[in-house]
Amino acid sequence: MNRLLLYRLASWALTLLAITVIAFLVLEILPGDPALVLLGPDAQPDTLEALRQQLGLNQAAVVRYFEWMSGLLRGDMGTSYTYSIPVSELIGSRLKITIPLAVLSTAIAVGLALVLGMYAAARHNRVGDYGVMAVTQIGVAIPSFWLGMLLILLFSLTLRWFSAGGFPGWEAGLWPGLRALVLPAAALAIAQAAVLTRVVRASVIEVLNQDFVRTARAKGLTRAQALRRHALRNALIPVVTVIGLQFGHLLAGTIVIENVFSLPGLGRLIFQSINQRDLMVIKNVVVLLAVIVITVNLIVDLLYLVIDPRLRHAS
């Protein structure tokens, strides 16, 4: 158990290190001159030189990398070139939108998937099952950003239940904030829900065919009771895995969906930073997003040990 835990933590730390190296190589070495990227091709030579001085770009790449790293360890991500405020502050304020969006979206996806997946499993090879499977086929084929536009068309422009975009800020209260996140979260959730529904269905069908469920039924439990008391916990393992694997997509999806709904979150920040060539922001946000992805995967790995006691003794 402890060795397994140590191995996972070590590989998490190594991946983290590799992520920072790649981000540094792609964003600072690949373009040649970051100062040129920041100022654009029309920049004057003396302006370029001044900026290089200011950003410390005349130092060797290795020195720059270690300075960035030691800054990160102190929680210092540098200063945004366009906003002139610390990047960490900028990211902190944007996370207040992106994290709730991702969590709400995951909640919607998991809720939908459990209901639809268990329904389909209970109706295995009957009309209801085929119906759910057809819906999931369409669900995985819909681009989230287009679904977002359709939701705006229906619920904002036609029914006027929600605003078409923007965010009032959490200062305005919990409900107005959540209300602004409902449509984007729903748009983001559908593709995840479709994938998860298939996983829930397949995994419940498999578990329902196992001996311990038959025993439970023989004891006199109804199908639904057997499912709730015995099958669900076992069926949840692959579901948790897929939620973890999908989380990266979800987070990347927020970049797109925040732009559809003009939500001032991390995704919109990174997108604007590309247009403003704010490398300092991009570098740190990319690393942060990648770190969130690998951390969620680590947590999922550790969750297995909680859900399935057998794994604790496996290695």
Added chain:
Amino acid sequence: MTAASTSTASPARKIGWLRSPSLVAGGIISATITSAALLSFLWTPYPPLAMNMAQRFQPPSLQHVFGTDQFGRDVLSLLMTGAQSSLAVGVVAVAIGLVIGSALGLIASARGGWIDEIIMRMCDFLFAFPAVLCAVMLAAALGAGMGNAMVAIGVYNIPIFARIVRGAAAGVWVREFVLAARTSGKSSTHIAIEHVLPNILDIIVVQATISFATAILAEAALSYLGLGTQPPTPSWGRMLHESQVFLSRAPYLSIFPGLTIVTMVLGINLLGDGLRDLLDPRYARER
């Protein structure tokens, strides 16, 4: 389907493709859109980029089946030409993932040990960069464009192919004909290409269709963000981006490009499901 394919294995396999509705439907949809993309090189109802301000925001009609946009351009013609970008990005991105990923997967399965460990840890690492994030980095470093979108989606596909090929190939390396080839003195590279690869080709083909569908979706998302295909080259994602401003005035401008993407992705996914059932009858029975 199940009974037929088990009792009369060989005839069922021969006409299997006719009995698989998803294969037929997916094939027809994919073929239609691909033909439209190819046709657009030679002919479109109107020149796709020709502006006609007198004909702005025409709703769908007999002259303009899918209507016209804010510049009076014919939406059907734009969609046909836009299919070129989607398909090009899809093909190149899947090719990158397939070639590099399969090679890595084959090497990992052939060598095992620490080489296997390193390749697989590299794949874990690549998983931390979803296609959109990869595209964001490339766009920031090198500027936005179709080529970067291809590379970003391709890189995202590398670990997917590597894992699948490694898993599938592991079982082939221990088969008798591989051992026979080894005793006859053939090199690992030779065996990998001549004996292992043909035996896992079906799995690679199925994964390629699935990856192709996700690549189309990713290309659309990147172009929507302005990180993919650049104007004036028409692309589905870009059309949706431009249409969003006119959502209440001309909703059809958003509806048709979106429906085209959904239809295309649905078609490829159905094709993939059908191929999987056809190539791996075990899977068909399990369903």
